[in-house]
Amino acid sequence: MNRVRTAASTAILGLTLVLSACSGGHKAPAAGDKAAAPEAAASKDVIRYTAGKFPIAKAVEVPAGKTIVYLSGALAPIADESKPKDSQDAYGDTETQTYGALKTIQASLKDMGLTMGDVIKMTVFMKADPEKGNELDFAGMMKAYTQFFGTPEQPNLPARSAVQVAALARPAALVEIEVIAVRP
Template identity: 50%
Template sequence: MAFLDTIGHDRARRFTALVGLGLIAAAAFLTAPAGAQENAVVRHPAEKFPIATAVEVPPGYTTLYLSGMGADVADKNAKPMTLAAYGDTETQVRSALGKIKAQLAALHATPGDIVNMHVFMVADPKTGKMDFPGLMKAYKEMFGTTAQPDLPTRSAFQVAALANPGWLVEIEVIAVRK
């Protein structure tokens, strides 16, 4: 009764109601499905194109920045540091993405954890322009599939040159993991 005398009956009723609401909210939170409590990465897919227009990463994720990766040698009999040694754009993109996948695995992540990708491409000497269709063919083997539907944001740039004169492509990514 001392409590009621100190704050009054009306305030005591409001206090009890607020405590009751707090207990109800806590019970609802604790009994929610496991996935409802987790903050997940949210991807906003582009219409009719296999990239995300935006990706939201909530607090609590570790960010992984991978350096640019080019292709491994595809033809060991070809002259080193030449296009013949590394192959066409599609072959190089597939190789670079394979290297990225391996690096992510070493960091306990997967291609589905990639949230941002920059693709640097030089003009194919045969056509005089970057081979965007070759990029897309290899890219779509890893992203936007039934097995791996998570799409990163992505930009593709034509650049004057890459560090290795045999490379047509260099790819850098940012990934996140919980």
């Protein structure tokens, strides 16, 4: 019985928070409030708060009435057809796989009338690279990531998390990326 009450209380709290956000319960930073003011320009009414020199947003604020699009995780396609299909050599290192996964995401977004500039949240799931002493190749991921985000052509940065996982669905995969985008 207590679990039912806890679940019901959690659901009510969640609904209350959603209704509060939809009804204007959230207060946007005042124009002159330097402590709360965004450190980056708004793009299509979406506010991105920068994280200093690191190329991610520490937060992204989406106003009510915007459509949110959730993309499933993307893996990289085969990068080298001459290598055995199920080998890591076929898919490449972390940088190559990150680039491939982001190209896949870019194509999916384009099919929906969106761009990488519309991405507001990203989660990068990374597996340690056996070719690099079973260490996580964060630098390799960042090298590919910065080709898509924080560039002069596409300056919008998403809020992002990068986490290490023990394994991914494809044994040769080192990277899987999921994103959330907002429709302008």
